Amino acid sequence: xxxxxxxxxxxxxxxxxxxxxxxxxxxxxxKAVRWLVxxxxxxxxxxxxxxxxxxxxxxxxxxxxxxxxxxxALCPLTAGVTLNDCADRLNAMHEQAMRDVTQPLLVVPFAxxxxxxxxxxxxxxxxxxxxxxxxxxxxxxGSEDDLxxxxxxxxxxxxxxxxxxxxxxxxxxxxSTEVWxxxxxxxxxxxxxxxxASRLLGAGAGVTDxx
Amino acid sequence: xxxxxxxxxxIAKRDPATVMRLSRLGSFHQSRLSFMRILTRRxxxxxxxxxxxxxxxxxxxxxxAVYCAHTPDRTYSLVAFGHDLPAEQRSDRVIAEAxxxxxxxxxxxxxxxxxxxxxxxxxxxxxxxxxxxELSVSRANRxxxxxNHVVSALAAGVQPDRQEVEKVGYLMRTTxxxxxxxxxxxxxxxxxxxxxxxxxxxxxxxxxFLTRTYVRDLVQHVADLRxxxxxxxxxxxxxxxxxxxxxxxxxxxxxxxxxxxxFNNWIAAREQAIAIVRSLPDAAPTAVQxxxxxxxxxxxxxxxxxxxxxxxxxxxxxxxxxxxKLADHIALADLQTAHPWDRLYQWAESTLGEDAQECLxxxxxxxxxxxVDPLADQMSDRNTQAFRIDGTMRVGELHTIxxxxxxxxxxxxxxxxxxxxxxxxxxxxxxxxxLGERFEEPVEPYEQPLAPGRDAAALFDDxxxxxxxxxxxxxLLAHPQHRHSVRRAQIVGQAPYAEIxxxxxxxxxxxxxxxRCKLSFFGATHFDPRSDRWVRICMFGNAPYPEELAxxxxxxxxxxxxxx
Numbered sequence: 191x192x193x194x195x196x197x198x199x200x201x202x203x204x205x206x207x208x209x210x211x212x213x214x215x216x217x218x219x220x221k222a223v224r225w226l227v228x229x230x231x232x233x234x235x236x237x238x239x240x241x242x243x244x245x246x247x248x249x250x251x252x253x254x255x256x257x258x259x260x261x262x263a264l265c266p267l268t269a270g271v272t273l274n275d276c277a278d279r280l281n282a283m284h285e286q287a288m289r290d291v292t293q294p295l296l297v298v299p300f301a302x303x304x305x306x307x308x309x310x311x312x313x314x315x316x317x318x319x320x321x322x323x324x325x326x327x328x329x330x331x332g333s334e335d336d337l338x339x340x341x342x343x344x345x346x347x348x349x350x351x352x353x354x355x356x357x358x359x360x361x362x363x364x365x366s367t368e369v370w371x372x373x374x375x376x377x378x379x380x381x382x383x384x385x386x387a388s389r390l391l392g393a394g395a396g397v398t399d400x401x
Numbered sequence: 402x403x404x405x406x407x408x409x410x411x412i413a414k415r416d417p418a419t420v421m422r423l424s425r426l427g428s429f430h431q432s433r434l435s436f437m438r439i440l441t442r443r444x445x446x447x448x449x450x451x452x453x454x455x456x457x458x459x460x461x462x463x464x465x466a467v468y469c470a471h472t473p474d475r476t477y478s479l480v481a482f483g484h485d486l487p488a489e490q491r492s493d494r495v496i497a498e499a500x501x502x503x504x505x506x507x508x509x510x511x512x513x514x515x516x517x518x519x520x521x522x523x524x525x526x527x528x529x530x531x532x533x534x535e536l537s538v539s540r541a542n543r544x545x546x547x548x549n550h551v552v553s554a555l556a557a558g559v560q561p562d563r564q565e566v567e568k569v570g571y572l573m574r575t576t577x578x579x580x581x582x583x584x585x586x587x588x589x590x591x592x593x594x595x596x597x598x599x600x601x602x603x604x605x606x607x608x609x610f611l612t613r614t615y616v617r618d619l620v621q622h623v624a625d626l627r628x629x630x631x632x633x634x635x636x637x638x639x640x641x642x643x644x645x646x647x648x649x650x651x652x653x654x655x656x657x658x659x660x661x662x663x664f665n666n667w668i669a670a671r672e673q674a675i676a677i678v679r680s681l682p683d684a685a686p687t688a689v690q691x692x693x694x695x696x697x698x699x700x701x702x703x704x705x706x707x708x709x710x711x712x713x714x715x716x717x718x719x720x721x722x723x724x725x726k727l728a729d730h731i732a733l734a735d736l737q738t739a740h741p742w743d744r745l746y747q748w749a750e751s752t753l754g755e756d757a758q759e760c761l762x763x764x765x766x767x768x769x770x771x772x773v774d775p776l777a778d779q780m781s782d783r784n785t786q787a788f789r790i791d792g793t794m795r796v797g798e799l800h801t802i803x804x805x806x807x808x809x810x811x812x813x814x815x816x817x818x819x820x821x822x823x824x825x826x827x828x829x830x831x832x833x834x835x836l837g838e839r840f841e842e843p844v845e846p847y848e849q850p851l852a853p854g855r856d857a858a859a860l861f862d863d864x865x866x867x868x869x870x871x872x873x874x875x876x877l878l879a880h881p882q883h884r885h886s887v888r889r890a891q892i893v894g895q896a897p898y899a900e901i902x903x904x905x906x907x908x909x910x911x912x913x914x915x916x917r918c919k920l921s922f923f924g925a926t927h928f929d930p931r932s933d934r935w936v937r938i939c940m941f942g943n944a945p946y947p948e949e950l951a952x953x954x955x956x957x958x959x960x961x962x963x964x965x
Contacts, residue, residue: 196582214884275792
């Protein structure tokens, strides 16, 4: 099914919020899924799966050193936003390594935004995957299975080396209605159940809207 | 070069602390920079042409039509479907499921297969699905009273009663115009590089402009079928006075908060325009003449502006009184020398209420199209990176931004119930945005992030104990709940008009202030609140129809018609 990028972003934002993230993180989760889907990647499916099984994922414990979670696996969204926040730490001498990251694909857009900050392309490396981005465009190499792996033991974000044939994003996105519906089960949690009182008062009816 | 010299003694833009209060935003008026006027200017300047390749309706208005707008480079088509709507289903609420007419603005000229696809989806609105060929989806309901009156009159061979027409102002009102990717339509990014789409909401405005023509044609068609030989053509003067109504509910209020950079650009463009005109050292007699004439027309417009809402009645009383004072003042004032417009504005600031001040601020721009109109190009949001948090910013710098831009919020005791009495939420029922009572309804778990002041104050509290030289990255890792507010604060740090500087969840909040602000940028007139949270307006009232664009003047929003 084809979706507009605004639809995808809004749906993913609501799903992340419904899945328990603070609004600020959820807003970036929406942008991240939009970014991935615009590059033809399974960002929506990655978020849907992540929200379904994330119970034990945690944020990085500290900014210095290799990022690990106190609870086992590292959450790609909290690790992702932190990667963007620490963009200035990324340089030729310093890469950012992470351990046991779930849905590593979701980290890539945050590396893109870090690349915008340092005005230099970054490469996110895990398993056989090397995803290089200048913030907007993307070059991917590696196996499809590794790209969509539910978890990787080690991920690094490094300054890109050499030239890459970067591909510009598309202006529409496609994924299955099953993924949309799965995200929707989380998005629904942000909606208040309708009551007769809210139907009458909440939107300010009370005088006739017919004339 | 002369303009450069004139601008050298420049008056600064008005302080955001003054402009961004809700009572002032809720007093805004349309201006040269309103989106409807940007569109009609372009259509006139570029000699757009219009055609109506399809128009097939029965005497109940059931059928479909296609209206094409031809720009120098491409064609946009409004596809309109007319329906026979049972009276009990007619509602302006988002929760409605059927309408008198439904529309889409199509990118290009639709072929038979497109029409077939649209016929299966557009009448369903939110329950349907469109593609990247569609740029907007909208619907409209009749003003049954005026529709029936006009059809009966024309069918019987007489013109409708002017007072009846004036009381309502429109034959149909739109109840939603969805653009920018909604329901599967094209995202704005797909068309953003087209010159006619550079200013905000141009697609939506074009859709409404063509809808107005459709409504005029349909009412005539139905009257002709009913009256046969006896029917007459609608008096063009009456036709011209008719706009398209619009019912706007709470959905628009969150828009202003959810698009801070875009909102900043709207306000900043108008403020820049006001500052440019106030900075002029003198005024040419023709400029003064234009100003005087449009003030007179504004007085008439205020006079024919009706509302039954107590707050609006009081605002209108004050506006009419203030505009009379302004008229008396300029009858004697020197408007030609010694920074006349700045002196006039300062006089108004100390003498008149906010509604008249804002009416004046918009009027000041009217004689100066060459100076003001280019600012329209700055009103869109092309900064796709603004959402990105700069985690390398020092805590101390964010602290300073908060003290400057949210000082009003830091002074509020947010633990008091009346300061946070309301909560914005989205209902599971057709996803209608609503405003609930935090302490009376179980809505808080569903609260939307639409209280920037409260949230900035909480951020400020937690920042107090942080090392001022530390970066935000560590703070945000420990306090992810503040990410939303840090983003907003960083945006307002570079875009001072991005934030409403008022409490958006207090017990005395009037959401209609936010609605009026947004609608004034659309170019709406005659705001008629129907409660504290929805408002009816008129769009394109007195505007030229497509065939009148070439011969009409650009000051069409200013009523030329005195009370009958």
